[in-house]
Amino acid sequence: MPTPDAGILSRAPAIIAALRAALPQDAVIWDPEETRAYECDALTTYRCPPLAVVLPRTTEEVATAMRICHEMRVPVVPRGAGTSLAGGALPTADCVIIGTMRLREMLEIDTANRFVRVQTGVTNLSVSGELESHGFFYAPDPSSQLACTIAGNIAMNSGGAHCLKYGVTTNNLLGATVVLTTGEVVELGGAEMGPMGLDLMGLLCGSEGQLGIVTEAVLRILPRPEGARPVLIGFDGAEVAGECVARIIRSGVLPVAIEYMDDVCLRAVEAFAHAGYPDCAAVLIVEVEGSPEEIDLQIARIREIADALNPVEFRESRNADEAMAIWKGRKSAFGAMGRLGDYICLDGTVPVGQLPYTLKMIGELSRQHGLEVANVFHAGDGNMHPLILFNANKPGDLEKAEAFGNDILRLCVDVGGCLTGEHGVGIEKRDLMTKQYDGPDLDIQMAVKDVFDPRWLLNPAKVFPLEVSQPWREEAATR
Amino acid sequence: MIADIPSRAGLAPASEAELGALIADRRSSGQPLRIAGGGTRTQTDHVPGEALSTAALSGVVTYEPGEMTLIARPGTPLDEIETMLAAEGQAFAFEPADMRGVLGRNGAPTIGGMVAANASGPRRLLAGACRDHLLGVRFVDGQGRVLKNGGRVMKNVTGLDLGKLICGAHGTLGVLTEVALKTLPYLPDRCTLGFHGVTAHEAVAIFSAALATPFEVSGAVFRDGTAWLRVEGLGPQLGYRRDRLLGLIQTREAEVLDATATVTLWRELRDLAHFAGSDAPLWRILVKPSEAPAVAGALAALGGVFSLDWGGGLIWYCGPGTAQEVRGITRHATLVRRGGLTGPAFPPEASAVARLSAGLRQVFDPAGILNSGLMDQ
Numbered sequence: 014m015p016t017p018d019a020g021i022l023s024r025a026p027a028i029i030a031a032l033r034a035a036l037p038q039d040a041v042i043w044d045p046e047e048t049r050a051y052e053c054d055a056l057t058t059y060r061c062p063p064l065a066v067v068l069p070r071t072t073e074e075v076a077t078a079m080r081i082c083h084e085m086r087v088p089v090v091p092r093g094a095g096t097s098l099a100g101g102a103l104p105t106a107d108c109v110i111i112g113t114m115r116l117r118e119m120l121e122i123d124t125a126n127r128f129v130r131v132q133t134g135v136t137n138l139s140v141s142g143e144l145e146s147h148g149f150f151y152a153p154d155p156s157s158q159l160a161c162t163i164a165g166n167i168a169m170n171s172g173g174a175h176c177l178k179y180g181v182t183t184n185n186l187l188g189a190t191v192v193l194t195t196g197e198v199v200e201l202g203g204a205e206m207g208p209m210g211l212d213l214m215g216l217l218c219g220s221e222g223q224l225g226i227v228t229e230a231v232l233r234i235l236p237r238p239e240g241a242r243p244v245l246i247g248f249d250g251a252e253v254a255g256e257c258v259a260r261i262i263r264s265g266v267l268p269v270a271i272e273y274m275d276d277v278c279l280r281a282v283e284a285f286a287h288a289g290y291p292d293c294a295a296v297l298i299v300e301v302e303g304s305p306e307e308i309d310l311q312i313a314r315i316r317e318i319a320d321a322l323n324p325v326e327f328r329e330s331r332n333a334d335e336a337m338a339i340w341k342g343r344k345s346a347f348g349a350m351g352r353l354g355d356y357i358c359l360d361g362t363v364p365v366g367q368l369p370y371t372l373k374m375i376g377e378l379s380r381q382h383g384l385e386v387a388n389v390f391h392a393g394d395g396n397m398h399p400l401i402l403f404n405a406n407k408p409g410d411l412e413k414a415e416a417f418g419n420d421i422l423r424l425c426v427d428v429g430g431c432l433t434g435e436h437g438v439g440i441e442k443r444d445l446m447t448k449q450y451d452g453p454d455l456d457i458q459m460a461v462k463d464v465f466d467p468r469w470l471l472n473p474a475k476v477f478p479l480e481v482s483q484p485w486r487e488e489a490a491t492r
Numbered sequence: 493m494i495a496d497i498p499s500r501a502g503l504a505p506a507s508e509a510e511l512g513a514l515i516a517d518r519r520s521s522g523q524p525l526r527i528a529g530g531g532t533r534t535q536t537d538h539v540p541g542e543a544l545s546t547a548a549l550s551g552v553v554t555y556e557p558g559e560m561t562l563i564a565r566p567g568t569p570l571d572e573i574e575t576m577l578a579a580e581g582q583a584f585a586f587e588p589a590d591m592r593g594v595l596g597r598n599g600a601p602t603i604g605g606m607v608a609a610n611a612s613g614p615r616r617l618l619a620g621a622c623r624d625h626l627l628g629v630r631f632v633d634g635q636g637r638v639l640k641n642g643g644r645v646m647k648n649v650t651g652l653d654l655g656k657l658i659c660g661a662h663g664t665l666g667v668l669t670e671v672a673l674k675t676l677p678y679l680p681d682r683c684t685l686g687f688h689g690v691t692a693h694e695a696v697a698i699f700s701a702a703l704a705t706p707f708e709v710s711g712a713v714f715r716d717g718t719a720w721l722r723v724e725g726l727g728p729q730l731g732y733r734r735d736r737l738l739g740l741i742q743t744r745e746a747e748v749l750d751a752t753a754t755v756t757l758w759r760e761l762r763d764l765a766h767f768a769g770s771d772a773p774l775w776r777i778l779v780k781p782s783e784a785p786a787v788a789g790a791l792a793a794l795g796g797v798f799s800l801d802w803g804g805g806l807i808w809y810c811g812p813g814t815a816q817e818v819r820g821i822t823r824h825a826t827l828v829r830r831g832g833l834t835g836p837a838f839p840p841e842a843s844a845v846a847r848l849s850a851g852l853r854q855v856f857d858p859a860g861i862l863n864s865g866l867m868d869q
């Protein structure tokens with residue numbers, strides 16, 4: 014991270030005083046004991062307490078805080094629930110965090126027009142919770158959905174296991190109230206199935222807090238399916254499991270989720286959750302939705318496809334308990350891996366057809382780097398999550414794991430994929446951006462940031478490689 | 493009233509590099525360019541500058557049915573691509589319309605034009621718009637720079653999503669040189685339920701009821717006193733969904749169309765056959781579905797006719813209302829067929845939004861040479 018600005022640090026008392034004077038008493042936190050709670054997000058390797066934390070309750074309060082920071086030239090790090098895995102909400106010592114977690118109102122539920130309007134500090138899962146009695150739900154379902162908020166989902170364009178069928182945040186976002194860096198409030202989109210004019214909301218979604226802070230959102234909602242049921246299919250090779258995924262997709266059956274776990278992951282999960290998974294090279298969990306008859310029909314087709322590929326096991330869930338047992342291991346995979354040691358969770362995406370080759374190459378890289386890796390991912394869309402195991406107490410091991418991770422992400426780009434499918438760039442993949450994008454490709458993205466944030470105060474040192482963005486930041490400092 | 497679009501006349505660069513050099517040259521001399529694919533979607537007659545065609549930037553780069561991914565150059569005719577997808581049992585789920593009948597054009601719709609216009613038909617309701625299926629783009633901006641964004645994979649949050657900006661910008665931010673799109677299975681099993689003799693108000697009530705079910709209704713259009721619902725599904729799934737919907741909506745006797753009749757009907761509905769063969773002004777208006785009957789009623793009171801798509805979320809209004817009258821009734825109105833009306837085709841933006849849009853145009857096309865003024869308000 015860049016060295017904190019000594020000028021800003023020396024003005025800290027004045028900055029805090031200005032924020033306190035303009036905002037409710039409990040909205041500003043500056044005591045070092047308390048700001049420490051905000052020193053990192055879910056990428057805990059890097060930590061740095063911010064200068065102050067602002068926790069507004071309204072759009073107006075967010076705007077006030079933004080205006081003050083802009084006038085006083087203080088960097089702002091937007092923060093939702095702090096579940097980013099890429100350091101997207103990592104503070105700097107000279108920044109003010111503006112958190113959205115107190116913006117918790119459900120503003121409007123309109124099932125006739127199939128949308129809800131929410132303040133963006135509501136959690137992802139609570140939106141669906143509020144809709145349950147109406148027979149509707151909100152589709153994007155990141156694994157952190159119990160904790161993560163809509164603001165963070167929009168910033169990262171979050172996805173989840175069920176995105177194969179329902180898309181990610183950008184596909185389910187209709188409108189946004191955005192506070193710009195100057196404190197100006199802008200409405201983008203609305204309850205209509207827009208956009209009209211340039212799709213600024215599409216640009217904002219997934220921009221990782223580089224363009225503004227979204228305080229309210231209009232979300233598309235969908236009727237709840239009648240039912241859902243998973244099947245578990247075990248294979249004795251990665252290649253044949255990958256082939257099964259491709260054949261299912263081509264058959265016309267569109268499952269809501271196709272999840273993949275490899276043998277390293279399976280052994281860890283089994284030891285932890287005792288889910289009764291088969292001992293084999295790869296397991297797929299395929300979930301389909303519909304009425305009981307529709308589900309039977311789809312599962313019969315999937316069975317036919319799988320049988321032709323000689324699975325080790327094909328396990329159908331016949332009731333809710335059996336369905337839960339199938340999901341249990343997958344849902345506890347990350348926790349189970351944690352028991353084996355420390356790990357880095359990667360997030361590259363590859364074309365589905367490249368999955369077998371990529372898995373093979375990851376195995377080779379694992380041998381080269383001398384670190385074990387487990388693979389668990391959303392196979393339907395090629396979004397891989399290799400987990401690299403290392404020992405945080407062993408000097409040099411973290412650096413080794415990071416180097417291995419970088420090699421895997423480069424591999425993802427080389428086979429036609431990308432650096433991040435759903436976690437975002439943050440600080441984690443910032444310096445790899447030049448692998449995926451050439452100079453002009455990054456330049457135009459930074460020029461777009463300039464339009465929204467001419468002083469480059471929003472979420473500094475994220476997304477764009479420091480070296481590449483240096484001239485832009487220097488130029489911005491003169492504005 | 494067939495208008496010739498000089499798709500092969502004028503400038504037709506044959507490569508990305510050639511296009512880049514051409515635009516860089518025009519940028520320095522400040523000479524505007526009027527960009528067209530097949531010239532079938534957007535009226536650009538009033539746009540100044542020499543015609544620039546993407547016809548020579550043609551051909552499919554890759555198509556991977558097992559990955560549901562297609563990459564093509566912008567000038568590739570859409571019907572060629574749709575035929576190729578159909579041979580693999582796939583399609584673009586967002587069902588782009590063919591606007592030739594409505595706009596009185598005789599060019600060939602291209603995949604670049606489809607993306608530039610974010611063209612999305614009745615299935616948008618279920619499957620999302622063109623922009624939701626766009627995975628990546630290559631384009632030349634107004635400075636002649638060859639740029640790329642996104643990629644060819646389903647999930648990608650690497651950097652800012654410029655594809656969303658390009659999609660629907662009608663060539664005003666850059667000229668596409670490659671588009672990557674998601675394809676989806678196209679299932680042969682489908683039927684249509686027609687509820688005849690209903691008002692717009694009743695139609696929207698039928699749509700809202702149907703769209704609150706989990707039966708994945710893939711089309712909800714009201715035209716000429718009939719509410720049409722399209723139902724899809726795998727084999728027995730289709731019958732189940734149809735029967736449940738019929739059970740739910742018992743207010744009217746329903747006509748049920750088979751798969752073949754369904755394909756024919758929805759092609760007509762998609763392409764707005766009912767508004768073809770005229771050159772009266774045609775407006776595309778976005779509303780909340782529940783507001784559609786009142787808005788459409790007020791428009792019809794100006795004279796002319798309307799139809800509804802997207803369960804009421806999209807109003808097509810064809811009539812003599814002036815721009816001021818139409819925009820006085822509803823905010824989100826775009827003039828698709830000018831029919832002699834002058835002035836901006838796109839609805840006005842709030843000042844802060846307009847300033848951001850203008851800032852972005854300055855970034856992509858500082859000299860203002862690409863389809864200059866086409867989207868101005």
